[in-house]
Amino acid sequence: MPNFPEETPADAPDSSGSTNAANPAVAPVGDRRPTGESVGASAPGGTSSPVGNPSSAGELLDSILQSKSDLFRGSREVLRDTYVPNRLPHREQQIRSVAEVLAPALRGEVPSNLLIYGKIGTGKTAVVAQVRQDMERRTEPGGSRLTFVALNCGNIDTPYSLLQTIGNSFAKAEPDRIPTGWSLDRVQAAMARLMDARGGTIVLVLDEIDRLVARSGDNVLYTLSELNRGLDQARMVLVGISNDLKFTNHLDARVRSRLNEEKILFPPYDAIQLQDILRERAREAFKDGIVDPGVVERCAAYAALENGDARRALALLRLSAEMAERDHAKRITPDHVVKAKNRLEQDIIVECCRTLPPHCKVLLYAILQSYERRRNGVLTGEVYDSYKRLAERLGLQPLHARSISNYVSELESLGLIRATIVSRGRGGRTREILVDVPLSETMPALEEDPLIAPIGRPRSRGQMLLTNFDNPNRTGPF
Numbered sequence: 001m002p003n004f005p006e007e008t009p010a011d012a013p014d015s016s017g018s019t020n021a022a023n024p025a026v027a028p029v030g031d032r033r034p035t036g037e038s039v040g041a042s043a044p045g046g047t048s049s050p051v052g053n054p055s056s057a058g059e060l061l062d063s064i065l066q067s068k069s070d071l072f073r074g075s076r077e078v079l080r081d082t083y084v085p086n087r088l089p090h091r092e093q094q095i096r097s098v099a100e101v102l103a104p105a106l107r108g109e110v111p112s113n114l115l116i117y118g119k120i121g122t123g124k125t126a127v128v129a130q131v132r133q134d135m136e137r138r139t140e141p142g143g144s145r146l147t148f149v150a151l152n153c154g155n156i157d158t159p160y161s162l163l164q165t166i167g168n169s170f171a172k173a174e175p176d177r178i179p180t181g182w183s184l185d186r187v188q189a190a191m192a193r194l195m196d197a198r199g200g201t202i203v204l205v206l207d208e209i210d211r212l213v214a215r216s217g218d219n220v221l222y223t224l225s226e227l228n229r230g231l232d233q234a235r236m237v238l239v240g241i242s243n244d245l246k247f248t249n250h251l252d253a254r255v256r257s258r259l260n261e262e263k264i265l266f267p268p269y270d271a272i273q274l275q276d277i278l279r280e281r282a283r284e285a286f287k288d289g290i291v292d293p294g295v296v297e298r299c300a301a302y303a304a305l306e307n308g309d310a311r312r313a314l315a316l317l318r319l320s321a322e323m324a325e326r327d328h329a330k331r332i333t334p335d336h337v338v339k340a341k342n343r344l345e346q347d348i349i350v351e352c353c354r355t356l357p358p359h360c361k362v363l364l365y366a367i368l369q370s371y372e373r374r375r376n377g378v379l380t381g382e383v384y385d386s387y388k389r390l391a392e393r394l395g396l397q398p399l400h401a402r403s404i405s406n407y408v409s410e411l412e413s414l415g416l417i418r419a420t421i422v423s424r425g426r427g428g429r430t431r432e433i434l435v436d437v438p439l440s441e442t443m444p445a446l447e448e449d450p451l452i453a454p455i456g457r458p459r460s461r462g463q464m465l466l467t468n469f470d471n472p473n474r475t476g477p478f
């Protein structure tokens with residue numbers, strides 16, 4: 001872990017005075033919208049606000065819209081996840097490999113099916129989008145017909161809706177569309193008819209294919225991999241994208257061998273590669289000379305620790321700019337990166353707590369309460385007793401100690417707590433639990449949860465408590 005001695009403790013009062021109440025839009029990690037953008041461009045009451053001290057939400061929004069950024073060259077979209085840059089540094093080899101596999105489609109031949117693997121934020125979706133753009137530009141009018149259909153399986157619930165969505169992407173008019181309520185066989189036949197009507201080579205990109213399989217099994221993939229047998233005028237090739245490297249282990253052998261005809265692995269980026277990616281994006285996004293030395297390096301170093309995730313690196317850069325704007329600064333400094341990192345971590349932690357199963361939430365709240373009282377490690381026996389009391393107060397049937405012990409392990413693997421084995425002489429061994437998240441953010445987040453609210457205490461915002469959050473020995477995803 002690199003040493004950043006000047007880091008602001010996560011619990012230190014935030015000079016922006018921001019709270020989660022001011023920043024409610026915390027999206028899942030993989031799909032994060034820039035936190036703070038809604039409040040960050042111009043702090044309420046900021047001296048640079050063109051409308052002075054806006055008192056209503058409307059005035060605040062007006063002031064944000066009217067305030068010109070001193071930092072951004074133009075649109076902030078350049079730093080967003082959805083923006084596809086013209087160049088993808090350090091992915092040249094993967095671009096070439098994907099293009100090589102799919103190129104036969106340009107000559108009217110059917111390429112091999114392709115599976116793309118790699119951890120989150122390694123550029124899989126961006127590379128396929130770029131190859132698609134390049135291939136579409138090269139299809140000649142009147143030449144062999146090539147159609148890309150790209151779907152994110154994370155948004156698709158059932159095999160029915162997958163086949164329906166694929167089919168409907170070829171529907172020319174409303175009556176051609178596949179409605180809901182048909183049998184699966186009928187949807188499949190209608191989808192094949194629509195594809196044949198289009199003809200040519202169809203490249204079906206199934207992004208986050210592992211989520212489809214986890215949700216609905218592999219039958220639908222079998223159906224798709226067999227589809228060419230039933231097509232007359234069209235030929236389909238499958239491109240699966242997954243960040244679960246082992247997901248094909250769970251597939252039926254036939255499906256696995258069909259999907260695996262070609263495989264491309266995307267390795268994580270290292271810190272130097274992330275710097276190149278960020279520098280290029282920063283040049284496009286910001287006015288000249290406003291990014292201080294050390295900013296890009298620091299964003300890259302943090303993201304390299306997070307499995308080389310380019311999305312995380314870009315989020316940090318974007319949030320650093322927003323922190324600078326909140327400070328009405330003319331330049332982005334390494335301190336803004338530290339603030340951005342703390343903000344990002346807090347938001348991720350809060351989101352993580354909110355999505356825990358109910359008993360796990362009660363357990364975490366029991367742990368935080370005990371920890372807050374003791375400011376020291378708490379033993380699992382005590383934690384279980386407090387959990388039981390809280391669960392009963394909430395009218396829940398407490399789970400057995402065994403299940404709670406599993407939940408302790410789960411909270412530990414999420415990086416929210418740390419449990420160490422301690423010996424109690426003849427009393428045997430037990431686990432001592434330390435909290436690894438900032439109480440000042442996490443407790444109010446849990447207390448705002450409808451499940452916990454009845455047992456939560458009113459607390460004043462800004463109440464700061466000591467935690468191990470900045471303990472350099474802490475482990476876990478944060």
Ligand SMILES: Nc1ncnc2c1ncn2[C@@H]1O[C@H](COP(=O)(O)OP(=O)(O)OP(=O)(O)O)[C@@H](O)[C@H]1O
Nearest residue numbers: 081088089120121122123124125126243277310311
């Ligand atoms: N080499 C690169 N150059 C510039 N930007 C990149 C590069 N690689 C990734 N990015 C950017 O990082 C973000 C994440 O990339 P992308 O969505 O392609 O990752 P992914 O591998 O599909 O991740 P996931 O598995 O979470 O879907 C995007 O905004 C993308 O534009």
Ligand SMILES: [Mg+2]
Nearest residue numbers: 124125126207
């Ligand atoms: Mg992706």
